[in-house]
Every structure is written in C-alpha cells, then in structure tokens.
Amino acid sequence: MGDVLTVNATGADEVETVWQQFVPSARLEHVDPRRVRFRWSSIETGAFSLVQYSLRADVRSSIHLDDQIMACQLIALDARVMTEGQPIDARQPWLTGDSPIQARWSGTANVRAFIFDRTSAEQVARAVSGEDRLVLRSIDPVPRDRALAVQWERSFGYVASALAVGHDQPLVAAELERHALMSTLTAFSTTYLEALDTSAQRAAAPRTVRRALAYIDAHAHEPITIDDIAEAAGISTRGLQHAFRRALDTTPSQQLRTVRLAAAHRDLQHGGDHVSDVARRWGFSSPSRFARFYRDMYGRNPAQTARMF
Incomplete structure (x- = not known):
C-alpha cells in the first residue's frame, strides 16, 4: 500500500525536513524564511515516489543523487536550471545524472517529480533490455525531443491521477510504478536505450512460453509485472514479448x-x-x-x- 503525505507549511525548517525525507542527497542551499510558503503532496510505494509541491521562496537548490533517480519538472516564471555550468531549458522536464543539477527561482514554483530507487530501477531495466550488467545512468539530462517531453508530462499526469485513487491496490500501484519508470527511461537518453540497441535476445522455445503462462495463472492476483513473468520464464522481457508473438500472437501484457x-x-x-x-x-x-x-x-x-x- 502507498504512503500518502500532505504538508502545508510556512516554516523553512519544515520545508527542509520534508525535502530531505524524499531526496536525502539533495539540499536547499537558501530559503528566505520571510517569504516561504510550502504545499507538498506525495505518494510513496516503497521503491518509487510521486511528488508534487508548490514552494514560494527565494530558493537555490542542488541535487546530486546516489541511490535514487529523479525525473523532475520545475514550473516557475524565473526558474533557472544548470548542470556542469551549462543551462538546461527550464521549461522541459529533466533527469538527474552523474553531475549535480542546480535550480533556483524567486517567487512561486510548482514542482513535480518521479523518484525511483536506483537498484530497483536497474533491475527492471536489466530485465527489459536483457543486459544483466546494465548500469543505469543518464547520458543527457533533457528529453530526446519535444514530443517525448510532452509524452512524459502526460504520463506524469496519468500516473498522478491514477495513483491518487489506486495507491492502496498493490496490482494497480505496481503497474503505475512500472509505467512511470518506462516512460522516463524512453523519454531521456540513458544507458537503458543503448542496451536495447545492442543486447542480443535469446531464442525462446515453446517451453518458455508455457512457463510464463503457468506463472501468470498462479500469480495474477499479485502485483506482478511483465518483468517478473520474464524472470520466471528464464528470458528477458523483450525475448518474452517476441516469444508470445510467435507462439500465441499476443503479448504477455494482454x-x-x-x-x-x-x-x-x-x-x-x-x-x-x-x-x-x-x-x-x-x-x-x-x-x-x-x-x-x-x-x-x-x-x-x-x-x-x-x-x-
């Protein structure tokens, strides 16, 4: 079940406390206590958090995540986002990477973000790509093109609305978490996309499909994902999809x-x-x-x- 947190605050200390709870490696370098207004809403499902907040303050923040991956969009009239001394288009979503990302604004900013546990995200990316040694990292912090940026924005809206009513349903929450991760990994240039281009898929025998079907029948009542099915069948997610198409003219999801x-x-x-x-x-x-x-x-x-x- 997902943990829901809603906070309304006017104190800088409370802002820092909530921020650190969800993004321990990030820090707010300056919050003017005379101007701060803070509204926070988040849903956490274990290895994944969806965050939306509004913060009115003079803010300088620095984000360098070790154990997490964050896809974020900052909406403010005077927002500035930079990494390695280079500006990022603040109108677009961005993805954390190896280098710190700095953001600053005055006035009110509306922020929304997906935050993934890095280990869990890598497990999914390895299962889908078939690359067991994949180390998940960002190659470019901005989306690959504007259409994919819009797609990510729409995915965020969908996941936010669906998770708000379905966070206490494990099957729903698991599917939404996976949807959020896959929309993020495909919108941005990452090592996951490189692995998709280069990894060889193993040939699948009908026995593999039978193992997958048996697993689905036995675990359909649980919050399983396509990656779980592929692991149980002993094949990568892409390989399982090809096998189902060849043998059954359908997909594992269907x-x-x-x-x-x-x-x-x-x-x-x-x-x-x-x-x-x-x-x-x-x-x-x-x-x-x-x-x-x-x-x-x-x-x-x-x-x-x-x-x-």
Whole structure:
C-alpha cells in the first residue's frame, strides 16, 4: 500500500525536513524564511515516489543523487536550471545524472517529480533490455525531443491521477510504478536505450512460453509485472514479448489482462461487490477502461453481469 503525505507549511525548517525525507542527497542551499510558503503532496510505494509541491521562496537548490533517480519538472516564471555550468531549458522536464543539477527561482514554483530507487530501477531495466550488467545512468539530462517531453508530462499526469485513487491496490500501484519508470527511461537518453540497441535476445522455445503462462495463472492476483513473468520464464522481457508473438500472437501484457478479466468475471458472477471495487482488485485503475476490456471479451458491460447474479 502507498504512503500518502500532505504538508502545508510556512516554516523553512519544515520545508527542509520534508525535502530531505524524499531526496536525502539533495539540499536547499537558501530559503528566505520571510517569504516561504510550502504545499507538498506525495505518494510513496516503497521503491518509487510521486511528488508534487508548490514552494514560494527565494530558493537555490542542488541535487546530486546516489541511490535514487529523479525525473523532475520545475514550473516557475524565473526558474533557472544548470548542470556542469551549462543551462538546461527550464521549461522541459529533466533527469538527474552523474553531475549535480542546480535550480533556483524567486517567487512561486510548482514542482513535480518521479523518484525511483536506483537498484530497483536497474533491475527492471536489466530485465527489459536483457543486459544483466546494465548500469543505469543518464547520458543527457533533457528529453530526446519535444514530443517525448510532452509524452512524459502526460504520463506524469496519468500516473498522478491514477495513483491518487489506486495507491492502496498493490496490482494497480505496481503497474503505475512500472509505467512511470518506462516512460522516463524512453523519454531521456540513458544507458537503458543503448542496451536495447545492442543486447542480443535469446531464442525462446515453446517451453518458455508455457512457463510464463503457468506463472501468470498462479500469480495474477499479485502485483506482478511483465518483468517478473520474464524472470520466471528464464528470458528477458523483450525475448518474452517476441516469444508470445510467435507462439500465441499476443503479448504477455494482454495475456495477464485476459487472466485478470476472467478472474474479475468470476467475482462479478459471485455478486456482492461493486464493479469498481472488482476492477481495482484485479489491477484496473480506470473503471471505464475495465468496462471496455470486459465488453470486448464478454460482449456485455460488467454491470450487466453483476445484475444477473
């Protein structure tokens, strides 16, 4: 379950305390106590945090993360962001890397960020790419192009809204965490993208697909990801996707969704639960998307099934 924190403060000490809780390696170098106004909202799911805050103050901050990776967007009229003495376009999101990033502003700034545990993020990146020795790091702090920057911004909005209602559902939270990481790793130039270009995928026998199917059936009620399925099958995530296409003309994600839809269908037949509760239980954060998938599979709305039993 996700931990939700909301803070409204006017004291510089409280600003520092909350900041250090989520980004221990970062520091606020100057906060004018006479002008500070602070509103903080965050959801933490263990290895991942989604942060949104508004801070009115004269601020100089420095961020150099060791055990975390942060993708951040700073929105302020006079924001300045720099790394290694070079300016970064403050209108775009940016990604922490090997060098410190400095940010400063006067007035009010609205900040939103994904913060990932580095070890957990590397495990996912290695599983997806098939490169077991991948060391995850940023090559360029800015998005690869404007379209990908916009895509990241939209992904943040989606994850923020879905996690706000689904953070207490482990299946939903796990999928949203993975979505946040993959949207970040594809929007920015990272060693993950290099690994995708160079790593060779192992050939998959039907036995691999059978192992994956068995794992999905046994663990669909748990917050498993495609990377977990690939690991259980003994193959990289990309290799598993190719294997499913060849053997079943589907994807692991679609198969997992099919199994969860079938389980939701059984729950609806048993009666007693609201459709939205059943949807969240089986990892569907959006009731409308759940209804669409359900109609495609069963030819009627889930509410109709619920009323039949």
